[in-house]
Amino acid sequence: MTEQYVGAIDQGTTGTRFMVFDHEGQVVANAYEKHEQVYPEPGWVEHRPMEIxxxxxxxxxxxxxxxGLSADQLAAIGITNQRETTLLWDAESGKPVHNAIVWQDRRTTDRVETLEAEDKVEWVREKTGLEADAYFSATKAEWLLDNADPVKMQRARPADVRDRAAEGEVLFGTIDTWLIYNLTGNHITDVTNASRTMLFNIHDMAWDDELCAEFDVPMEMLPEVRPSSDDDYYGHTDPDGFLGAEVPVAGALGDQQAALFGQTCYDEGDAKNTYGTGSFFLMNTGNEAVTSEHGLLTTVGFQRTGEPVQYALEGAIFVTGAAIEWLEDVDLIENAAQTEELARSVDSTDGVYVVPAFTGLGAPHWDQRARGTIVGMTRGTRKEHIVRATLESIAFQTRDVMEAMEADSGIEMNDLRVDGGAVKNNFLCQLQANILDTTIVRPQVDETTALGSAYAAGLAVGYWETMDELRDNWQVDREFESDSDAEGVERRYGRWSEAVERSKDWARDDDGGE
Structure with missing residues (x-):
């Protein structure tokens, strides 16, 4: 018998990765390609779906x-994806009607402020577990329906985009749906991605007709919602297609839920933080959708076929890894690895605080008009201080979320499982342990997002039979214990909070087109 593996498509904000895992959860194949970031106007971010x-x-x-593997050695394919990023496409031709609007995009801020003015924020939160924010898919879909260029549709069908959507001739999807559609021909999403659209009732586990009416999104264009690990599969790849094999596509999770699954956070109280473009802190709350009183999101964690939904509390921090990219953009560093060396070269930030609110502030502040701020600079401030302060901002933002999470859940965290590109930075991991006063646990396989989607797909097809097998696969690379002066940390955290206040409510409509 030919050796079998499970493949995972990890479609992220900056690029697309494919990884193949063996039964022990070890990587046996890996390839990655970046795609272009499109910025049509200040605060707007788009991707080209065909390029993806x-x-x-x-x-x-x-x-x-x-x-040296063949496609028929894949027992299954799982998908994980940047969440909330939204696109519409023509059902007949399969062609997008517009670029995808990325989760970071702020073009619908005014629409969200209308919801606030109409006192609908709590109504949205009660149904979806989400804050009313331009981050989620609903206002993006509404904008596309109102603004997508009909010329990009088939010329033989000149009807309005919205009219065609009401007939199910234009389809809505997040990136998982787009990939499932192209791989299998089926229009399907999973429960975790559906829960991020602001159109899905997480208590009824169904598309919500009142929300769809509010955002004028026809229900006919919405995908079927299935479990994250689906024993019935989402479909199979076409044996006559690019793979040349019929492979089940059987698992999908939004990237942060995939990391929760890959970190084997299967029990109530288990928590992980993923450091990517942004950072996403999730805690499993079991079968209960815990309502946040402190600015966190209530979201679907995962679901297996025939089993109850597992919910999670989430703190979404919009900019962490992207702040490191910004340091490169402005030539303060040559590459991300340099941040550790530069940060260690000074004893402190010398009173400098960086608040990287480039696209507003997410949890627990939720200020769409906050903007990036550096405070405390003097003539003696050097780039090393700014680099160190940028790393500290990642750790401080995580603490903001952890404090909110402990207040909402009543659970005190003993350790935090971490993953994502930035956790290769030992300085950052130690800094995070000190600022949280918690043990930071880094696993051997740090691509836990891809691993989580592989686990979901592999469980569905019986490649792995139990979740205990997955727990056994999980191996610690290193633990970081807090070794810091607690009083000094508290003082710096207090000053951080003051810096955050200075960043809030900065952007105005007449500031360069925002």
Missing amino acids: WENTQSVIETALENA
Whole structure:
């Protein structure tokens, strides 16, 4: 019998990765390609859906080829994706009607402020577990329906985009749905991605007709919602297609829920933080959707076929890894790895605080008009201080979320499982342990987002039979214990909170087109 593996498509904000895992959860193949970030106006961010699909095919082929594997050795494929990023496409041609609007995009801020003015924020939260924010898919879909260029549709069908959507001829999806559609021909999403649209009732576990009416999104264009690990599968790849094999596509989770699953946070109280473009702190709350009183999101954690939904509390921090990219953009560093060396070269930030609110503030503040701020600079401030303060901002933002999470859940965290690109930075991990006064646990396989979607797909097809097998696979690389002066940390955290206040409510409509 030919050795079998499970593949995972990890479609992220900056690029697309394909990884192949063996039964022990170890990586046997890996390929990655970046895609272009499109910025049509200040505060707007778009991706080209066809570029993402082409890159997806390319990384699958490259990873398999480099590892000497054939597609029929894949027992299943799982998908994980940047969440909330929204696109519409023509059902007949399969062509997008507009670029995808990325989760970071702020073009619908005014629409959210209308919801606030109409006192609908609590109504949205009660149904969806989400804050009313431009971050989520609903206002993006509404904007696309109102603004997508009909010329981009098939010319033989000149009807309005919205009219065609009401007939189910234009389809809505997040990136998981787009990839499932292109791989299998089926229009399907999973419960975790549906829960991020602001159109889905997380208590009824169904699309909500009142929310769809509010945002004028026809229910006919919405995908079928299925479990994250689906024993009935979402479909199979076309044996005559680019893979040349019929492979079940059987698991999908939004990237942060995938990391929760990959970190084996299967029990109530288990928590993880993923450091990517932004940071996302999730705690499993079991079968109960815990309502946040402190600015966190209530979201679907995962679901297996025939089993109850597992919910989670989430703190979404919009900018962490992106702040490191910004340091590169403005030539303060040459590459991300340099931050550790520069930060260690000074004893402190010398009173400098960086609040990287480039696209507003997420949890627990939720200020769409906050903007990036550096405070406390003197003539003696050097780039090393700014780099160190940027790393500290990642740790401080995480503490903001952890304090909110402990207040909402009543659970005190003993340790925090971490993953994502930035956790390769030992300085940051130690800093995080000190600022949280908690043990930081870094696993051996840090690509836990891809691993989580592979686990979901593999469980669905019986490649792994139990979740205990997955727990056994999870291995610690290193633990970081707090070794800091608690009084000094508290003083700095207090000053951080003051810096955050100075960043709030800064952007105005007449500031360069925002």
